[in-house]
Amino acid sequence: MALDFDLTEEHQMLRKMVRNFAEKEIAPVAQELDDKEEFSYHLTKRMGELGLFGPFVSEEYGGSNMGYLSYIIAVEEIARIDGSQAATLAAGNSLGISPIYYYGNEEQKRQWLPDLCAGKALASFGLTEPNAGSDAGASRTTAVLEGDYWVINGSKIFITNSTTEISKVCVVQAVTGKREDGRNELSCILVPNGTPGFITKTMHGKMVWRASNTGELYFQDCKVPKENLLGRRGDGFHQMLATLDGGRLSIA
Ligand SMILES: Cc1cc2nc3c(=O)[nH]c(=O)nc-3n(C[C@H](O)[C@H](O)[C@H](O)COP(=O)(O)OP(=O)(O)OC[C@H]3O[C@@H](n4cnc5c(N)ncnc54)[C@H](O)[C@@H]3O)c2cc1C
Incomplete structure (x- = not known):
């Protein structure tokens, strides 16, 4: 059977709609936002209103359930006009929404996804550290389970969408510990912005994507409930690699 690579009528309509939005609403302000290194709350909200956050998320969590191809078409059309807004959208979806959607429990999904899919909130993905970039397994940030809380210490760098309002x-x-083979056990934990001991600092001076938000994060005895673990303890490395695989679809 021959594979059909043609876009459906829905995909073509979506492309037209996003192209129109990007040309009419992003293009007139893109240069100024870039010059000022200014994150746009308005354009982020508009992308949410158009259903561009959470296109692969089912409707029960506030997504538009349009599928991955629709998501890629949207990022492609926005990147055609402005890389910064495309970065906000791509990271918001692949790095912010997808780990919660794919690995979160029911309560976590219901707590975070509706506002993320509406473009009213952003989630970030804290993997990279000053000494752990390409080697994503070299994280040094620690989370120690003390009673009913994870106590987190360490720092992250270059984290997209992490320091906006x-x-x-x-x-x-x-x-979060040592595995039987002696390697570090890595886990992912949801840390709400504003938690005491979670300090954020906006980074400036990027050469590209200047209107996308990038932050440095510091964790100093930052305590979150043990229920904030995402998925199973020790699954963090797998979750991160799978999330990056999804991210490559839009970053490419
Ligand atoms: C704008 C921006 C947004 C980002 N957003 C996020 C985010 O939201 N979340 C997040 O966790 N991270 C984010 N990052 C971080 C990004 O994932 C890292 O920059 C990336 O993983 C590379 O790590 P590094 O910068 O430490 O470079 P390094 O790992 O130090 O690499 C530097 C250079 O050395 C090369 N290199 C590294 N190791 C080897 C090797 N073993 N052999 C040969 N060559 C090698 C690399 O290819 C690269 O060219 C962002 C970065 C930027 C610039």
Whole structure:
């Protein structure tokens, strides 16, 4: 059977709609936002209103359930006009929404996804550290289970969508123990912005994507309930690699 690579009528309509939005609403302000290194709350909200956050998320969690191809078409059309807004959208979806959607429990999904899919909130993905970039398993940030809380210490760098006024939660990869083979056990933990001991600092001076938000994050005895673990303890490395695989679809 021959594969059909043609876009459906729905995909073509979506492309037209997003192209129209990007040309009419993003193009006139893109240069100024870039010059000022200014994150746009308005355009983020508009992308949410158009259903571009959570296109692969089912409707019961506030997504538009249009599928991955629709998501890629949307990012492609926005990147055609402005890389910064495309980065906000791509990271918001692949790095912010998808780990919660694919690995979160029912309560976590109901707590975070509706506002994330509406473009009213952003989630970030805290993997990279000053000494752990390409080698994503080299994280040094630790999370120690003390009673009913994870106590997190360490730092992250270059984290997209992490320091805006609508940045509500970060999925943080941390070392939570040692595995039987002697390697670090890595787990992902949801850390809401504003938690005491979670300090954020906006980074400036990027050469590209200057209007997308990038932050440095510091965790100093930051305590979150043990229920904030995402998925199973020790699954963090697998979750992160799978999330990055999804991210490559839109970043490419
Ligand atoms: C704008 C922006 C947004 C980002 N957003 C996020 C985010 O939301 N969340 C997040 O966790 N991270 C984010 N990152 C971080 C990004 O994932 C890292 O920059 C990336 O993983 C590379 O890590 P590094 O910068 O430490 O470079 P390094 O790992 O130090 O690499 C530097 C260079 O050395 C090369 N290199 C590294 N190791 C080897 C090797 N073993 N052999 C040969 N060559 C090698 C690399 O290819 C690269 O060219 C972002 C980065 C940027 C710039």
